[in-house]
Amino acid sequence: MVNHLCVEELTTEESRMYRSLARQFTEGLIFPVRQQIDDDKDHHKIVDPIVKQIMRDFGLANIMLDEESPIRSMVNGCAMLEEIARGDSGIAVALGCAAWCLVPIWYEPYKRPDLMKEFEAIYKEAELPLGCFAMTEPEGGCDIENPKMEGRKIRTRARLDGDEWVINGVKQWPTNSGASCLYCTVCTTDPDLGDEGIAVIYVPYPIKGVSFGKFENKAGMAADTNCTIYYDDVRVPKRYRAAGPGDDANLLHLTLVMGSIGSAIMSVGTAQNIFEIVTDYTTKRVVAGKPIKEHSVNACALADMAIGIETARTYILNVAYMFDRPETYGARWSEEMLAKSRIAKVYAADVSIMVANKAMEMMGSYGYTRDADVEKHWRDNKMMQQWLGGPQVGRLDIARHFCSLETL
Ligand SMILES: Cc1cc2nc3c(=O)[nH]c(=O)nc-3n(C[C@H](O)[C@H](O)[C@H](O)COP(=O)(O)OP(=O)(O)OC[C@H]3O[C@@H](n4cnc5c(N)ncnc54)[C@H](O)[C@@H]3O)c2cc1C
Structure with missing residues (x-):
């Protein structure tokens, strides 16, 4: 049974449909195998096939990349995420971050249909259609998230060289790290510039200069991969920056x-x-x-x-x-x-x-x-x-x- 959990105005016919679909694949695909996920060390036997099935057969990747995607409605996204987390929150965060990675270019006034089109091809061709939002660094995550710190603690630097951004730095812990085809990377052009220096830049993978550390061994969240990402003179086109200074x-x-x-x-x-x-x-x-x-x-x-x-x-x-x-x-x-x-x-x-x-x-x-x-x-x-x-x-x-x- 699908609970109609809230007053009518907070949910829609559409969000109830997404909840119902998510419940179907959670109960069909995730519930039967979730006790084995902790032992699925390389992810290949259990987690990857589920992710592929939901992203490709169910069409979640298309929904994420579709210009008019219904998942851009947070109410719809919540309906799906709640149901998937009911089965396994590690799988929910892996799928959620595939979308989170694209969020900077989803909404007005920062919508970037040009990049969405380019990234659609990357997601389609990738062995595993996952994305990563890489923000946390070894020196700290909280300071980067803290709006009052205005990006001054970001150590990953982006330098413009002609028509390319050159990125150097290290990210730690992001969901889907080491497993993604696209990395939305939070950089700074100059930490002294504060918010004006923050640069959100997309890095497709594979690419020269990106490498990964070993997967972290965690208490839980086994379906999520987390490792250190090294950026060593990584070059991407100038247009891969999401917006611009301040934005x-x-x-x-x-x-x-x-x-x-x-x-x-x-x-x-x-x-x-x-x-x-x-x-x-x-x-x-x-x-x-x-x-x-x-x-x-x-x-x-x-x-x-x-x-x-x-x-x-x-x-x-x-x-x-x-x-x-x-x-x-x-x-x-x-x-x-x-x-x-x-x-x-x-x-x-x-x-x-x-x-x-x-x-x-x-x-x-x-x-x-x-x-x-x-x-x-x-x-x-x-x-x-x-x-x-x-x-x-x-x-x-x-x-x-x-x-x-x-x-x-
Ligand atoms: C499974 C998993 C998934 C993750 N997914 C992502 C992801 O997708 N993308 C990403 O970028 N990162 C991700 N992370 C990283 C995570 O978000 C950070 O580790 C977290 O935000 C805290 O950062 P930190 O570990 O560097 O802690 P620190 O910044 O070192 O902070 C440690 C502790 O200090 C305290 N503290 C910090 N600042 C203050 C303050 N101003 N005042 C008082 N106390 C304070 C808090 O208790 C805090 O917990 C993930 C981590 C895990 C384990």
Whole structure:
């Protein structure tokens, strides 16, 4: 059954169709194999075929690259991401970042149909049609995301040489690193220029000068590949810069807003799945003469989960609805939109962690096993709280807008 989760105005016929389709392939392709994903070290047996199937057969790559793509509606994107994360948030983030990589050239006034056309060919020819948004660096991720730092901590340099950008630097951790055919790379032309120096530049792969470190061994998010990317005198055409001085800073903030909304709804997806699992378990298992959920202490814990999931989802869709209507709610990269997207991300991540913890408690030792699937979400959820600046930087962005916080 597909839940019609919100008031009519926040969802549309179209978004309900995308939710339904995403649920179909999540239950058909991801659920049956998700317990094996942690052991699929090279990704080739399980993860890559699923990604290819969803991107190619289901047509997600075409939807992302289509000029009139319905997925550019954040409400539609949320419908799909929530359902995929219900199955596996590692696969959800891998697919989500294939789209995230293109976000800087999706929307007015920075739309770039010329680049979309060029990149469509790259995605079509690639063995694995994935994209990567490469922002974090070894010296730090939070400072690059922090709007108050105005790009002064970016160390990846872009220098114009005739009609080409020459890029030198190192990126660390990005989703789909080492597996993508396109890298949207956050650079600076000069860190002293602050926001004016930020340059968002596309780098197709393979290309001379780009190399990768080993894949990171993480606690969870096994379906996502993360490694260090080295840029050594990498040359790309001048037109591969998304916009220009000052505008690229807006685009960086836009990607943070969109990434935060996407991360938030993924947290809801995992929480929803845990809630389904724990409700089923506590209905069937009897302790002290009645089902676990009939004991008021556990009924209240289940209620807390429902409160968290429902309020998070509704708030996220509210922010996604605003994101889809800049003519009414202002620029997608505004401080207000960043603060609201951060509320969504911070709150939903906290909810999903609470839900996983409480579910494990109610499921006893079984909850701690791989068979139950809760421990998998438990490991993945922590990362959704930590990435994109983590809970601290998220809260600072919120306080900046709502309490005029001055601190960096
Ligand atoms: C699975 C996975 C997927 C990822 N995907 C991507 C991706 O697609 N693209 C990408 O670019 N990166 C990605 N990352 C990187 C991730 O977003 C960063 O690691 C994260 O934002 C934090 O950066 P950092 O690790 O450098 O921490 P640091 O910047 O070193 O910060 C460490 C901690 O310091 C504290 N802190 C930082 N700044 C402040 C402050 N101003 N005030 C108070 N406390 C502060 C916070 O507690 C923070 O968590 C991913 C990482 C993982 C593991």
